[in-house]
């Protein structure tokens with residue numbers, strides 16, 4: 001007869017076997033080997049988001065130690081799950097509106113909702129993230145003597161009266177309009193970066209990011225590229241806000257990531273536009289995407305968005321000169337890769353629903369003050 005002790009030993013053996021099995025199943029993407037002293041410790045705020053997660057991939061592959069701080073407001077764990085458990089990787093569920101105390105060498109500060117419907121619904125939270133959140137990150141950079149790269153936006157130029165937009169243009173922003181929570185808080189965040197640079201000698205870098213698209217955009221993110229792809233794949237009407245004559249210049253995510261890393265590592269300290277200067281009307285974009293997917297869905301007009309910038313195209317002379325950077329991926333190539341991703345995600349959803357599992361599709365729930373809501377099957381409380 002087996003004693004309790006025997007049974008316990010057996011259970012322990014089984015437990016460790018299970019643990020080993022679990023470990024051996026997780027296969028990580030390859031990372032370069034770095035001697036410990038050359039590894040940089042890098043914090044990425046918003047690292048579970050669309051842009052952030054691609055940056056995580058790049059820096060992890062280079063062999064650095066990467067910490068992601070994200071509150072999963074618009075980011076998702078699935079964007080970075082392939083790194084979870086890797087010894088060089090750490091994920092912190094943290095809202096940067098609260099201070100963060102860690103030791104790092106570099107901070108890529110990306111955390112902020114970026115899609116207009118997202119940042120407009122909870123404008124106070126958007127403002128807090130870009131102002132208090134940025135102060136917190138600048139404070140951290142000062143304490144630990146880290147270099148900080150802030151991801152600003154082409155929206156600092158507002159509805160521009162200068163075309164294309166060079167970094168020297170001061171912009172045309174409506175300070176009380178529906179976009180102000182984003183535009184103005186990004187503008188003040190830039191001002192704060194330079195105040196910390198001047199007064200506290202913090203090393204700062206500012207990227208002004210123009211419209212960017214690619215895999216891992218939220219399917220229902222609300223921006224033009226994701227909307228048009230989803231509408232075309234589902235054979236639904238393509239919705240132009242206004243007559244579609246407004247223009248944008250669309251950059252593929254890989255180009256942006258190269259630009260961000262080059263900027264962080266350069267000596268150039270003034271703001272730098274990162275975007276693809278190929279300009280299209282929104283109507284042109286609709287036909288390009290529809291033709292590529294091969295459906296015959298209709299293109300219809302809806303109400304125009306208030307304060308919607310009418311023309312947007314980056315002047316990238318500075319990035320070319322100082323970073324030796326320019327975008328490489330054409331719109332057709334980039335859209336093709338993005339469509340493939342959307343197709344895969346939609347199929348995944350279908351399969352998951354068949355299995356009775358919850359949908360993998362990232363559902364966005366608008367959060368209001370102190371309201372407790374379900375986000376991705378988890379209770380999420382947002383504080384204002």
Ligand SMILES: O=c1ccn([C@@H]2O[C@H](COP(=O)(O)OP(=O)(O)O[C@H]3OC[C@@H](O)[C@H](O)[C@H]3O)[C@@H](O)[C@H]2O)c(=O)[nH]1
Pocket residue numbers: 114115116152153154155209210211212222223224225227228239240241242244246248282305308309
């Ligand atoms: O379904 C849609 C969605 C959008 N649009 C239009 O397409 C254009 C682009 O809209 P998006 O929402 O994709 O993005 P916007 O250019 O307005 O803002 C973006 O600018 C730069 C970044 O900082 C931000 O990610 C985002 O705010 C706008 O003119 C918008 O009105 C449509 O016509 N139909």
